[in-house]
Amino acid sequence: xxxxxxxxxxxxxxxxxxxxxxxxxxxxxxxxxxxxxxxxxxxxxxxxxxxxxxxxxxxxxxxxxxxxxxxxxxxxxxxxxxxxxxxxxxxxxxxxxxxxxxxxxxxxxxxxxxx
Amino acid sequence: xxxxxxxxxxxxxxxxxxxxxxxxxxxxxxxxxxxxxxxxxxxxxxxxxxxxxxxxxxxxxxxxxxxxxxxxxxxxxxxxxxxxxxxxxxxxxxxxxxxxxxxxxxxxxxx
Numbered sequence: 143x144x145x146x147x148x149x150x151x152x153x154x155x156x157x158x159x160x161x162x163x164x165x166x167x168x169x170x171x172x173x174x175x176x177x178x179x180x181x182x183x184x185x186x187x188x189x190x191x192x193x194x195x196x197x198x199x200x201x202x203x204x205x206x207x208x209x210x211x212x213x214x215x216x217x218x219x220x221x222x223x224x225x226x227x228x229x230x231x232x233x234x235x236x237x238x239x240x241x242x243x244x245x246x247x248x249x250x251x252x253x254x255x256x257x
Numbered sequence: 258x259x260x261x262x263x264x265x266x267x268x269x270x271x272x273x274x275x276x277x278x279x280x281x282x283x284x285x286x287x288x289x290x291x292x293x294x295x296x297x298x299x300x301x302x303x304x305x306x307x308x309x310x311x312x313x314x315x316x317x318x319x320x321x322x323x324x325x326x327x328x329x330x331x332x333x334x335x336x337x338x339x340x341x342x343x344x345x346x347x348x349x350x351x352x353x354x355x356x357x358x359x360x361x362x363x364x365x366x367x368x
Contacts, residue, residue, distance in 0.1 A: 151297070174355050185261070185347050185359030186300070231300060235355050243288045243307060243351055249299035 148248035165232030172234040261360035280348030289331035
């Protein structure tokens with residue numbers, strides 16, 4: 143049973159436009175969420191995170207939105223650049239307490255930014 | 258900067274061989290993890306360790322074992338490699354916060 147779902151395996155966006163990557167979760171114990179970016183033949187790198195006390199977190203071109211009632215989060219990249227082409231993984235965990243050091247990952251969304 | 262290193266970037270082994278994948282982190286992190294990544298399946302947790310000599314099974318531990326004799330080093334062992342263990346293996350570590358730092362990965366091919 144997938145507790146973190148990324149329903150779009152792939153997404154193509156024109157350079158300069160907005161990329162929106164979506165993630166849904168089912169476990170109500172999750173209250174900390176992270177996005178990772180992965181290039182081929184490299185390990186994932188941390189991009190941005192958000193805790194459940196917030197509904198938005200911004201870092202440069204990257205913004206993560208959290209809708210707790212819908213158990214949904216999204217990553218916005220504005221403007222999209224060709225170097226953003228990668229696989230993006232959504233991950234979740236309890237912020238503290240039992241299991242807080244384990245991350246549950248989605249299956250990833252491959253973003254292609256077209257020049 | 259946190260650095261997580263893995264012993265090999267690419268490895269080719271034969272069916273039935275014993276395979277050791279090593280991971281070293283330099284940030285004195287308590288927690289270390291081994292994942293495998295396969296197309297369409299995302300990152301799946303094999304084993305993790307929250308302290309020296311401690312280990313916990315992840316989602317797919319079958320066919321694997323681990324060893325953590327020192328805090329900075331976490332080894333993944335394939336006792337008898339099989340073709341369905343051909344994959345990208347990723348090691349990660351984390352400290353007091355939830356963010357995990359990943360190594361560059363080992364692409365293992367079992368023939």
